[in-house]
Amino acid sequence: MKIAMIGQKGIPATYGGVERHVEELSVRLVERGHEVIVYTRPHYSATSLREYRGVRLVSLPSVRSKHLDAISHVALCAAHAAREGVDVMHFHAEGPALLSWVPRLRGCASVVTIHGQDWRRPKWGKGASLALRAGEWMAVHAPHATICVSETLARELSQRYGRPVQFIPNGVSLIDERDDSILDQFNLEPQRYVLFAARLVPEKGCHYLIEAWRRGGFDMPLVMAGDSSFSDEYVARLKAAASAGGGARIVFPGYVYGARLASLFANAALFVLPSNLEGMPIVLLEALGYGTPVLASDIALNREVLGSFGRTFKAGSVEDLAQSLGECLGDTERLSAQAQRARDVVRRDYDWDAVASRTIELYSCLDGGLAEGPENCG
Numbered sequence: 216m217k218i219a220m221i222g223q224k225g226i227p228a229t230y231g232g233v234e235r236h237v238e239e240l241s242v243r244l245v246e247r248g249h250e251v252i253v254y255t256r257p258h259y260s261a262t263s264l265r266e267y268r269g270v271r272l273v274s275l276p277s278v279r280s281k282h283l284d285a286i287s288h289v290a291l292c293a294a295h296a297a298r299e300g301v302d303v304m305h306f307h308a309e310g311p312a313l314l315s316w317v318p319r320l321r322g323c324a325s326v327v328t329i330h331g332q333d334w335r336r337p338k339w340g341k342g343a344s345l346a347l348r349a350g351e352w353m354a355v356h357a358p359h360a361t362i363c364v365s366e367t368l369a370r371e372l373s374q375r376y377g378r379p380v381q382f383i384p385n386g387v388s389l390i391d392e393r394d395d396s397i398l399d400q401f402n403l404e405p406q407r408y409v410l411f412a413a414r415l416v417p418e419k420g421c422h423y424l425i426e427a428w429r430r431g432g433f434d435m436p437l438v439m440a441g442d443s444s445f446s447d448e449y450v451a452r453l454k455a456a457a458s459a460g461g462g463a464r465i466v467f468p469g470y471v472y473g474a475r476l477a478s479l480f481a482n483a484a485l486f487v488l489p490s491n492l493e494g495m496p497i498v499l500l501e502a503l504g505y506g507t508p509v510l511a512s513d514i515a516l517n518r519e520v521l522g523s524f525g526r527t528f529k530a531g532s533v534e535d536l537a538q539s540l541g542e543c544l545g546d547t548e549r550l551s552a553q554a555q556r557a558r559d560v561v562r563r564d565y566d567w568d569a570v571a572s573r574t575i576e577l578y579s580c581l582d583g584g585l586a587e588g589p590e591n592c593g
Contacts, residue, residue: 225255331494
């Protein structure tokens with residue numbers, strides 16, 4: 216089959232769970248003999264990059280603004296994919312799903328993967344939130360099949376809209392290489408720092424973590440690995456809060472990738488994800504896969520991933536987070552043993568090859584009879 220991936224910023228992935236999902240899936244589709252086009256944006260992927268591990272890359276422009284970047288790019292991508300004569304247009308995220316009806320005009324299969332409820336993100340105003348809510352409705356009504364990376368959210372959306380939503384989880388891709396130079400660069404000692412790693416945006420709860428850290432007066436650094444995603448003002452407020460009034464050191468290394476990020480995970484005393492909103496957090500799977508103890512907010516989608524591994528605190532509660540941080544850092548031996556058990560489970564159960572196989576089965580079912588609809592492709 217010839218498949219177009221639409222909605223992501225690009226690959227190879229640097230930051231962004233959607234981008235990592237598309238990269239891991241696309242590479243495996245190519246390995247199994249399919250032709251895959253991944254559309255990229257100039258501000259994310261180099262325009263000169265035309266191929267990546269067998270995946271064809273097509274760079275198209277976008278209107279570089281918070282509200283128009285994604286939808287302007289998706290419109291150009293859908294038009295280009297239609298001219299390319301692809302068999303499947305696979306849209307990623309609720310905003311891009313607004314155009315998931317386009318493939319029907321060309322007689323090709325349309326698939327949407329919902330990575331989370333984007334309309335709930337606090338960075339969007341009322342108008343943008345309504346548009347994204349419409350994208351969610353479109354994601355389960357317009358395409359021939361809808362996928363969700365969270366079983367909890369897939370069940371909720373299916374019940375709400377009375378439409379089938381397939382659950383296909385994220386996988387996790389871990390690397391054995393380490394680059395411990397990042398520890399020297401930021402004066403960090405193994406097992407003597409706490410790690411956060413994600414985009415610095417309000418829904419990730421970074422402000423709760425910084426406030427809890429300052430209140431707790433912990434005797435080790437907090438590493439906030441990540442940076443802005445149309446959230447420059449928020450990042451500036453975080454850094455101002457981190458430097459106010461002394462207290463334990465808070466480090467902002469920016470986005471960290473590859474062996475340097477693997478080293479941060481593997482050497483951390485604790486990984487913390489204080490988010491208010493998630494899809495299926497790949498970063499949580501990565502922390503567990505590296506055998507790092509985890510403390511996460513108790514939202515349903517974090518609990519779905521954690522299971523009995525790791526500890527949760529009340530989402531949005533600085534007081535509970537500060538208390539939980541202290542308890543976790545005082546109980547590292549037990550949490551480390553628990554994390555090692557989680558490592559084996561994650562590496563066994565969250566496999567990108569299995570994700571690719573299930574996605575191909577869905578594509579093949581649609582390709583064999585679009586008129587029958589996704590309810591016959593379970």
